[in-house]
Amino acid sequence: MSAQGATPPATPNRIERFAVSPRRRRSDKLARSLVLAGTVIALIPLVLVIYYLLHEGLKAWSPHFFTTDPTGNTFFKNSDIGGIRSAMLGTIEMVALASAIAVPVGIGVAVWLVEYGKQHWFAQLVRFFVDVLTGVPSIVFGLFIYIVLIIGTGSTFAGYKGSLALALLMLPVVTRSAEVVLLLVPGALRESALALGAARWKVIFRIVLPTALSGMITGVLLAIARAAGETAPLLFTAGATNKTSSNLGEFMNSLPVQIYNDVISPTQSVVNRAWGAALTLVVLILILNLVARLVSRRSRLA
Amino acid sequence: MEAASIPSGDRSKLERSPLARFPDRALRYGLTLLAALILALIVYFFVRLVGEARPAFAKEGVLGFTFTNDWDVSAEHFGALPLVVGTLITSALALLMGVPVAVATALYITELCPRRIKAPITILIELLAAVPSVVYGLWGIFFLAPKLQPAEQWVADKLSFIPFIGGGVVTIPNYFVAGLILAIMILPIVSAISREVMATVPPDHKEAALGLGATRWEMIRTAVLPYCRTGIVGGSMLGLGRAIGETIAVTLVIGDAPQLSGHLFSQGYTLAAVIANEFGEATGLHRSALFAAALVLFVLTLLVNALARLVVMRANRSRTQPRQGGPKAGVADVAETAAMGA
Numbered sequence: 001m002s003a004q005g006a007t008p009p010a011t012p013n014r015i016e017r018f019a020v021s022p023r024r025r026r027s028d029k030l031a032r033s034l035v036l037a038g039t040v041i042a043l044i045p046l047v048l049v050i051y052y053l054l055h056e057g058l059k060a061w062s063p064h065f066f067t068t069d070p071t072g073n074t075f076f077k078n079s080d081i082g083g084i085r086s087a088m089l090g091t092i093e094m095v096a097l098a099s100a101i102a103v104p105v106g107i108g109v110a111v112w113l114v115e116y117g118k119q120h121w122f123a124q125l126v127r128f129f130v131d132v133l134t135g136v137p138s139i140v141f142g143l144f145i146y147i148v149l150i151i152g153t154g155s156t157f158a159g160y161k162g163s164l165a166l167a168l169l170m171l172p173v174v175t176r177s178a179e180v181v182l183l184l185v186p187g188a189l190r191e192s193a194l195a196l197g198a199a200r201w202k203v204i205f206r207i208v209l210p211t212a213l214s215g216m217i218t219g220v221l222l223a224i225a226r227a228a229g230e231t232a233p234l235l236f237t238a239g240a241t242n243k244t245s246s247n248l249g250e251f252m253n254s255l256p257v258q259i260y261n262d263v264i265s266p267t268q269s270v271v272n273r274a275w276g277a278a279l280t281l282v283v284l285i286l287i288l289n290l291v292a293r294l295v296s297r298r299s300r301l302a
Numbered sequence: 303m304e305a306a307s308i309p310s311g312d313r314s315k316l317e318r319s320p321l322a323r324f325p326d327r328a329l330r331y332g333l334t335l336l337a338a339l340i341l342a343l344i345v346y347f348f349v350r351l352v353g354e355a356r357p358a359f360a361k362e363g364v365l366g367f368t369f370t371n372d373w374d375v376s377a378e379h380f381g382a383l384p385l386v387v388g389t390l391i392t393s394a395l396a397l398l399m400g401v402p403v404a405v406a407t408a409l410y411i412t413e414l415c416p417r418r419i420k421a422p423i424t425i426l427i428e429l430l431a432a433v434p435s436v437v438y439g440l441w442g443i444f445f446l447a448p449k450l451q452p453a454e455q456w457v458a459d460k461l462s463f464i465p466f467i468g469g470g471v472v473t474i475p476n477y478f479v480a481g482l483i484l485a486i487m488i489l490p491i492v493s494a495i496s497r498e499v500m501a502t503v504p505p506d507h508k509e510a511a512l513g514l515g516a517t518r519w520e521m522i523r524t525a526v527l528p529y530c531r532t533g534i535v536g537g538s539m540l541g542l543g544r545a546i547g548e549t550i551a552v553t554l555v556i557g558d559a560p561q562l563s564g565h566l567f568s569q570g571y572t573l574a575a576v577i578a579n580e581f582g583e584a585t586g587l588h589r590s591a592l593f594a595a596a597l598v599l600f601v602l603t604l605l606v607n608a609l610a611r612l613v614v615m616r617a618n619r620s621r622t623q624p625r626q627g628g629p630k631a632g633v634a635d636v637a638e639t640a641a642m643g644a
Contacts, residue, residue, distance in 0.1 A: 038406025137547025
């Protein structure tokens, strides 16, 4: 309009006035390279950790390493220190039991929050407490179980106590991730089922849960991956031992605890075993993460 | 209208029999009970923890326990100040080093990077969260700490005029290394939350800035960062909560010396590390003191986390409500659970 009429034809001179001044261009470049540098810096530790894990860990790997228990002979230089069989099996057993506890309870609470509790004050309170659980340091979970099941009963360490500590740790992760996925289930699905005369529990079990299944599996796998790597809750609940055991009522070895104990050892071969065990643990967790990612990609809910 | 056509006597035929209604009730009350049980469990744990910590608090007093600089197990003196200070120093270092880098990664991923490498970089950053704490500790004590020591010594010598940093002998395990490891560990959480908050910046704001002739960086500075400030603060505080409670990695690289050390590159201790190290052999008053340390740690993380959640929640609410309304889970929640699990 009038402004348009007032604008003279753009001469090269005019265009220059609109161009970004060198100073601004420089600061833009500088800031962008700083941001890029920050990203590169963030990736350096990852590269270094993975490099050292492979470099040191692969040296320890051998069939013998995976199929023998630690022997405890660490004093003499050339004695056989054994491998990590008991630690691997212990981790798998304890994490399996922990998941068997935390997954149904966690998903149950999530279903309650989404289907029944909703925005009620009590549901908000439960949500807050689940969040509180997320923030509790993992070693404190170990002490909780220690107080209740070891001081409380006057007994000693056992695999199932370690599992319970891990389950406490997994519970908030499972609940929060399941709640997020359940909220994504379209309300119309529930309403159509209810309108067809299905009972509420049928709607939950036949419609809501199957729809949200793959999303929940992702959350569960991530929770399992986290629990598998935890040392602190197991230190004073499951203890540490050398022998392989399938009895969850006894002391039980686990990969993180064995790594922790091996790291403090002055014997080089034991430290090497720690690197091998660490590589095993990271590979295990990466596989869980990978599967979780694949499952979430196939999810029916975006 | 339809209902009117059904004779009122027949309506009862549509009702479920009491037997058919039973599973519904069972599920509803069962789940409510489960949720209530979790509340009860947490409260029970807390009460028991207080009970176990009482002897130590009775001897030293709550404030005396927390703020006395004297942790001497053989003399049965339990003043946890060196532990509290160590926890605060290492966590502060973690924030100082971790948050800028994490925000940079988030900015790069959401605003600057080519579309093709967006997903790979995100996955790589999240991989940092997949490495277990004990593996960071192993790497820290055998690689990071020894390799860093000469550099730290150089800095300590050059900057000897700055009280907290300079002077003194640099030990291999020290506060700085612990802070650095923690920074690496909180990076993925802070990055994930920042990323999610940045994704909520309305494109209009960014396009308006660019349309007015702003450069990319000016657009970030004027449109993105102000919009995300609260979210980033909240995410950083969740990271802080994580750093305060982190146990095993810190235990391995902090040197386990229960005294207040004069400078950044000397050995120290944290609340979580002292529990991991000493609880195995502790009895009597010592054990009670460690429970007290756990209680202080618990309360500390509780406060930080509650505050962080409040900030994140508020940031989310003000962002999502005008556009989506409904009780949808905040984006940061999704990101955070993902980061937690990974």
